[in-house]
Amino acid sequence: MHHTLAPITAPIPVRASSTDDPVELLRFAIDAHGLGAAALATLVDIRGGAARALGAHMAVAADGRFCGYVSGGCVEAAVASEALLAMAQGRDRTVKFGDGSPFFDIVLPCGGGISVAIHVLKDVGALRHVLDCLERRQAAGLAYLPGQQALEPVDPLPRAQWLGQDFVTVYRPRTRVVLSGQTIEAQAVARLAEASGYDVIAVAPGGVRPVADIIDPFTAVVLLHHELDAEAAILEIALASPGFYIGALGSTRTHRRRVERLRAMAFRRDDIARIKAPIGMFGPTRDATSLALSVLADVAAARLVAYA
Structure with a gap:
């Protein structure tokens, strides 16, 4: 030329x-x-x-x-x-x-x-x-x-x-992070996700019904609860959604209990396998900021795999 x-x-x-x-x-x-x-x-x-x-x-x-x-x-x-x-x-x-x-x-x-x-x-x-x-x-x-x-x-x-x-x-639409949990970890994830330009939606306790409408294929669901009962309702909705990432806080032992509960509720093995638990790319972490970095790195990596 x-x-x-x-x-x-x-x-x-x-x-x-x-x-x-x-x-x-x-x-x-x-x-x-x-x-x-x-x-x-x-x-x-x-x-x-x-x-x-x-x-x-x-x-x-x-x-x-x-x-x-x-x-x-x-x-x-x-x-x-x-x-x-x-x-x-x-x-x-x-x-x-x-x-x-x-x-x-x-x-x-x-x-x-x-x-x-x-x-x-x-x-x-x-x-x-x-x-x-x-x-x-x-x-x-x-x-x-x-x-x-x-x-x-x-x-x-x-x-x-x-x-x-x-x-x-x-x-493709920007990554949306649906965040559930009234914890210091949830606050840290929300801060870093917003700084990263993600669309952050924090779900209040009891605010389960509208959640299904906001989880699309470009949404990551992040569950940061310290009790399985607290996450149960939103986890069920997430598993029925097209979200590209579902992550849940808790140890390997906690996740085994989570899996047992879901199997008892007749969830399919493939659906349960969608849950990343313990949540995050690296761990275990001992502070909220490190956990937030681990979670958002995992979300970013999952998005790249889903939409390479």
Whole structure:
């Protein structure tokens, strides 16, 4: 591909925020388009190692502001510059960085190479569709059609990938954590989960009935009770739900008692096996903060496995 130098008057790329939340990136792109012009850059090819997954985005405004990441931070300013050129020319472009790239001065620390497709937004209807789906906690797909230089909504695929001549990006709702337990451990998990950008819903004692309505496939159920009786009602609802993670506090001995109770209630072995107990990725822990880190690491790992 032929690359031209930006004119002296071109805006200087400036990072507007450090977010990599797709919802915030798409909102930024929609707002920037409303103010004049915007481009959406998408990671569409990885050669060797890479810091981001296929489908990672950057959004770039006509004034040079940008957000998002397509690497570990080493090429983003260059991508923004290419996006500004694309906007000035009114044409999409695909640019290679690292291995196989014409930019010899840009070397990716991972030693690999990436290709980034830069689309100059003509309208934002497809982006609004994605945001609407995520607002309803539904997965969404967005196809980039290089031949038509267009975006269009599509059914979500299992992962971001090329589908023929088009590249499909997949978006899923943010992780929801349904948290049950009036314990110091529950308070620590709630604090860290909120800081991690999760949608945290604390369930009060007796507030069982509405819980079934809020546990969707992108929900982790975290039970932090010191008595099996206290968790019983919500655990039954969680086992009947599509939640991707169910974890419960307690020792190995406590979990054996939990399993016996569930078997006596005619729960299937496969359902019972969904429960992660003792809860957490590492343990046993002896303080609330360590437990919270262990639980949320486990939730994050389970989400990656469920939606790789």
